[in-house]
Amino acid sequence: MDRLDNAVRPYAWGSTTAIPEFLGVPPTDEPQAELWMGAHPGAPSRLDRGAGPVSLAEVIADDPAGELGAASVRAFGPRLPFLLKLLAAAAPLSLQVHPDAAQAAAGFEAEEAAGVPLDAPHRNYKDAHHKPELLCALTSFDGLCGFRHPAETAELLAALDVDELQPYVDILRASPGEEALREVFTAVLTADHEAMARTVEQAAEAAERLAAAGQRQHATAYAGYASIARQHPGDPGVLAAMLLNHVRLQPGEALYLGAGVPHAYLDGLGVEIMANSDNVLRCGLTPKHVDVPELLRIVRFEGTTPEILRPEADGGEEVYATPVEEFRLFRTTPAPGGEPLVLAEGRPRVLLCAAGRVMLHGGRADGELVLERGQSAYASAAEEIRVSGDGTLFGATVAVGGRPTA
Secondary structure, three states, X not given: OEEXXXXXXXXXXXXXXXXXXXHOOOOOOOOEOEEEEEOOOOOOOEEEOOOOEEXXXXXXXXXXXXXXXXXXXXHHOOOXXXXXXXXXXXXXXXXXXXXXXXXXXXXXXXXXXXXXXXXXXXXXXXXXXXXXXXXXXXXXXXXXXXXXXXXXXXXXXXXXXXXXXXXHHHHHHHOOHXXXXXXXXXXXXXXXXXXXXXXXXXXXXXXXXHHHOOOOOOHHHHHHHHHHHHHOOOOOHHHHHOOEEEEEEOOOOEEEEOOOOOEEEEEEEEEEXXXXXXXXXXXXXXXXXXXXXXXXXXXXXXXXXXXXXXXXEEXXXXXXXXXXXXXXXXXXXXOOOOOOEEEOOOOOEEEEEEEEEEEEEOOOOOOEEEEEXXXXXXXXXXXXXXXXXXXXXXXXXXXXXXXXXX
């Protein structure tokens, strides 16, 4: 196993304090949005096995089967198929959606054939992979996830008492779910920008008033939408966001976001795990390219009630269950003075200490590593790891292969 040196991504929406506080380092007074732990080519973690620092991506490329395990290589090729992040949002991220595996492969092939440069601002598909993701809250965490049921959204919009919203209210009340959501979402994103900006301003002012008044059913959601509008005045994405469920996670709770589900993170600190892809189609709340026709092809227009995930016991691990094979997120809290917990070999693992202090014991002669809050490590598929100490450890691995512990 190897201690990791990880890169911080300074996106504008990031908190200036949350990640430095978590890592126990002074803030830089600049946004620090994400800490990346993995082998993503954009910012791979680094490690040192005695010959100087090298990237985890290089280590894996030198011996894919030994580092990842045969099952992972068969399923995903010679690459780490997941990326673990510490995510600290102080302002809303862009409203976005991800393609499924078939859509990603077809979209990437089409843009490659058309000669669209990978770094072109209007490029939709950066690679041929899907990008499901899971966000587990470390603090109270606000986000948007999936379309609210149309009848509920009609009531939420009607309460704003904005004349320009009434046609949307009527559609949401009169049409079947998928048809209504598609029609209203399309209308919002294709409306005259100047007229829509005025409507957004009125809707935001009304949401602010209702939130301040403690409107019983949707007060928290109205406050969230008003906050989004302050960050993105006049953006049509503000009204698109009002079609989505507002979710507040408590520490330890998680959200899984599959293909086609529109979403945005708003505020809070969490551990995020995602399939190792950069494929994002944006719906709003961003100055970046919004490809409305492609977006409408990818979005799932389905009214849902978000499922808040809580970990399920699996031996000494608490697992956040998802339907994908590219990643598996687990949490473990060893009992002080108790027997070490065994993490089975056979799969690559990225390990993050989220609280306290944990000791990792490996198979090599020098295989002992202490992690304190914010510190992380990588363990190859060949290593059996035992965990002891008095802290909380998050682990990321793949959901294929692996040899069970005795």
